[in-house]
Amino acid sequence: MSAGPILGMYILGIFTTRANEPGTLVGLLTGVLCFAWAGFGAYITKHKFPTLSQDISGCYANSTLGVFNATTPVTFSEGVTEILNVTDVKKE
16 A cells, blocks of 8 residues: 555655655655555445356357367477478488
């Protein structure tokens, strides 16, 4: 809850020379209080979102057509020459 106000105080100190200690402390405390108000308010109210139905009847992915059960053959190669199709070239 204090990372935002501390970052604001740091950036204020980097980019301006007119900032003084009382002003930055008031800004820091105001930021912490705003974050605490929003954080604790969200924790106390705990808005409940409606859940969606998990019924899968009529879903095409639940069919037995075998469309989603397709497999791809996997080939293994022994070496780099087999992958790159390198042939023996005889030097004379």
